Amino acid sequence: MKIPACLTALILVATFSGHTALADAPQSPLKAPPKPEWQLRRESLDHTINGWRQNDPEAITQFDQILTMMEKRPLDRTPMETLDVMGTYYVPNDGIQKCLTVIVTNLVLGWYDALRFGSSSGRAEIIDNEQFFLRALVLGGQDVTDKSIKFLTDHPDQVAQLVAQGIKQADGLRETQSYDRRWPSGYGLERILCASGDADKCQPQSLPKDQWDAAWAESKQAVTDYFEPKPATAKSR
Numbered sequence: 001m002k003i004p005a006c007l008t009a010l011i012l013v014a015t016f017s018g019h020t021a022l023a024d025a026p027q028s029p030l031k032a033p034p035k036p037e038w039q040l041r042r043e044s045l046d047h048t049i050n051g052w053r054q055n056d057p058e059a060i061t062q063f064d065q066i067l068t069m070m071e072k073r074p075l076d077r078t079p080m081e082t083l084d085v086m087g088t089y090y091v092p093n094d095g096i097q098k099c100l101t102v103i104v105t106n107l108v109l110g111w112y113d114a115l116r117f118g119s120s121s122g123r124a125e126i127i128d129n130e131q132f133f134l135r136a137l138v139l140g141g142q143d144v145t146d147k148s149i150k151f152l153t154d155h156p157d158q159v160a161q162l163v164a165q166g167i168k169q170a171d172g173l174r175e176t177q178s179y180d181r182r183w184p185s186g187y188g189l190e191r192i193l194c195a196s197g198d199a200d201k202c203q204p205q206s207l208p209k210d211q212w213d214a215a216w217a218e219s220k221q222a223v224t225d226y227f228e229p230k231p232a233t234a235k236s237r
Helices: 005-012 037-053 057-072 079-094 096-117 120-128 142-154 156-173 190-195 209-227
Strands: 002-004 229-231
Touching: 037 057, 037 079, 057 079, 079 096, 079 142, 096 120, 096 142, 096 156, 096 209, 142 156, 156 209
Parallel strands: none
Antiparallel strands: 002 229
C-alpha cells in the first residue's frame, strides 16, 4: 500500500496541543529579547481562536474580521499564522482537497524563510514543536486529520497536481516582502543566548544570498517529497 510521506509523521503524533502557550512556558530569570510584531500578532490570534472555539461573541466577530482580511490580503501574515488559520477554519470547513494548494504555497515560502533566516535549532523547533508541515492537517481535530489523510492516500495523482499548483503559486511569490520574512529567527537557541547576555548570538546567521536559489529549490523539493506517496516499508529488525 502506498501512503503519503506525511502519514509516517502523523502516526507519531497521537495528540496535538499546538505551540506552547505563554502561560505554560517555564519561568526563567533570564530576560528574553522583545518579541517581534508577528509573534505578538499571533498570540492575539491564539486568544481570538480560543474564544471563537468557546463561542464567545466578541471573539467570533474578531475571527470573522481576520478571515475577511486574510482573504483580501492573504500574504499579510507569516506562513505560520496562515497555517494556523487554514488548520483551524478552512480545512475543517472546506476539506483538504480545496485547501492543499494554499497550504503547499505557504509551506514552500515558510520553509524557504527558515532555510535563509533560521538556525538549525530554530528549524528543529519549527518542525518538532510547531509541527510546521503537519499543522494545517491536525489543528482541526482527529476527524479532520483522518479525512485529510484518507484523501492524500486515496488520490495520489490529484494530490500531485494540487502540490504542483501550490509550488507554481509559490514561484510567483518568492520575493514577496508583504510579511516578515525573518520570522524563523524567533525560534531556536539564539533567543536564550541573547537573554543570557551574549548579544553576538541574538540572531541566527543568515544564509548568504548566493545560496538562496539552492535554498528555494530545496524548499520546493522538501514539500514535494512530503506529500509524495511512498511504498510502505518493513519495520526495522
